[in-house]
Amino acid sequence: MKxxxxxxxxxxxxxxxxxxxxxxxxMDEIAAWGSLPETERLAIMASLPARKTDRDAEPRP
Structure with a gap:
């Protein structure tokens, strides 16, 4: 399974x-992705919406 x-x-x-x-x-997460257990990948994926919110809230030049 992928x-x-x-x-x-x-x-x-x-x-x-x-x-x-x-x-x-x-970059570290991307590099390690293939060797991470599925539970850790899912935990990282669960954190991504908050990262998007934080990124979108930052003022852009």
């Missing part, structure tokens, strides 16, 4: 937040 993933194939790291602008995972 591991759960929030990837939407928009793979660019935001210089300020250091998160992927597509899936909102950190």
């Amino acid at each position: 591991p759960s993933s929030p990837c939407i194939d928009i793979c660019q790291i935001d210089a300020k937040s250091r998160l992927c602008i597509g899936c909102l995972r950190s």
